[in-house]
Amino acid sequence: MVAQVVVVVATSTDTAKAIRQNLKLIKVCLVTLALIVSSIVVSVTNAAVLPTERADVLYHAYEGDGVTIDGPSVLLRKNIGGKVSVSANYYVDTVSGASIDVRSTASPYKEVRKEKTVGVDFLHNKTLLSTSFTNSSENDFEANSVYVGISQDxxxxxxxxxxxxxKGWDVVGRRGDESFEEEADRQKFGFGFSQVATKSLIVGFNVEHISDEGYLNNPYRAVRFLDSSTDRGFSFATESYPRTRSSTAYSVNANYYLPYRAAVYGDARTYSDTWGIQAKNFRIGYIQPYKDEWLFEFFVRYYEQDKADFYQDLFSRPNEFNFMARDKEMSTYNGITAGISVAYEWQFSQTAIFKKSAVHFEWDYMKFAYDDFRDATAEAPVGEEPLFGFSANVLRIFASVWY
Incomplete structure (x- = not known):
């Protein structure tokens, strides 16, 4: 049996809520070489199987654009009778500091989010049914979601x-305002197809559609508009978003096993939504084992997007349009990420309680450049401030035990 370890990568955003949303959007799955090999080698034993029994302990840390995010996570999984697998995950992260938008309009903040997930997988012949429930809680945001998935070989x-x-249900609050409470509902539909093409190649295709309704903007974020009565030449007003949003993403991926035990992989993804955002990203990676214990990986990812229809860095007046946004994540920008990871695995006796264990170290470097979002904190004429850009580092260290 082989294990799959799920890790989280966070990008910088201007508030804790936006950080959470990007945290989910940019969640990454690192698969060990053994998993890739077992997936791409033609074998009659490659039928649907339950997830492996394991325990994972993770520590993650992010630093960039004046924001620090760190915290632990614990995952436990146990199989019952060869047909059922139950899992529980507890995840904590602490967000502190202030990104560029917060530095422009508010004071630094510190928040703690706690996320709890319970899941059950059912295996019947070649069919695997998975379901889970997640609750995420912080002082001004409460999110609940349920997930159901089915795969058939x-x-x-x-x-x-x-x-x-x-399906998710969010309750949005605002610090310092007990009377403020808004709701948002989210639905996500997914379809995936994977095919073992040759003894060394597996390819896949995925479609994802998301439908959001309700309060979709952030109560702390503001747009800026020209105001000659101020020393800076501009003032701020609360953002206003549409109350509905639909998005669709298509992706293709491939894993290729090389003759000398290594593997290369790649994927490409396109995204568009009803707010006018269009995006695409590409990733390519290489995995190389050394002896039986070591595993090394390197990848590069590129991302770019066009701005939302109602985004502007600077508006003429506070109520210029019905919908107005200045969130830099809705602007035109691009980013590149390069990551490396090293893993070491210990094998134990198959008759022992613990079958094997592993430790992983991962480091990602991220760099972003914005085409139409300016640094409003800079000393420059209004509308002529330098375009914003930043870099960030993500560190993950985790240990796994299979039993």
């Missing part, structure tokens, strides 16, 4: 189709 276990659905 066919054509001699060389092809797999996956269907998924999730």
């Amino acid at each position: 066919f054509f001699g276990d060389l092809s797999t189709i996956t269907l998924s659905y999730s």
Whole structure:
């Protein structure tokens, strides 16, 4: 049996709520070489299986654009009778500091988020049904979501189709204002297809559609508008977003096993939504084992997007349009991420309580450049401030035990 370890990468945003949203959007799965090899080698034993029994302990840390995020996570998984697998995950992160938008309009902050997830997987022949419930809580934001997914192997276990659905209910508050409370509902539909093409190659295709409704902006974020009565030449007003949003993303991926035990992988993804944002990203990576214990990985990822229809860095007046945004994550920008990881694994006796264990170290460097978002804190004429850009580092250290 092999293990799959899920890790989280966070990008900088201007408030804790936006950080959480990007945290989910940019969540990354690192797969060990053994998993890739077992996935791409043609074998009649490659039928649907339950997730492996394991315990993971993770520490993650992010620093960039004046924001620090860190915290632990613990995952436990246990199989019952060869047909059922139950899991529980507890995740904590602490956000402190102030990104560029917060530095422009507010004081630095510190928040703690606690997330709890419980899940159950059911295996029947070549069908795997998965379901889970997640609660995420912080002092001004409460989110609950349910997930259901089903995957089916066919054509001699060389092809797999996956269907998924999730629904979330968010309650948005605002620090210092007990009377403020807004709600948002989210739905996500997913379809995936993977195919073992040759003994060394597996390819996949995925479609994801998300539908949001309710309060979709951030109560702390503001737009800026020209105001000759101020020393700076501009003032701020609360952002205003549409109350509905639909988005669709398509992606393709491939893993190729090389003759000398290494593997290369790549994926490409396009995204568009009803707010006018269009984005695309590409990633390529290389995995190399050394002896039986060591595993090394390197990857590069590029991302770019166009701005939302109602985004501007500077407006003429506070109520110029019905919808107005200045969130830099809705602007035109691009980013590149390069990451490396090192893993070491210990094998134990198959008759022992613990079958094996592993430790992983991962470091990512991220750099972002914005085409139409300016640094409002800079000393320059209004509308002529330098364009904003920043870099960030993400560190993850985690240990796993299989039993």
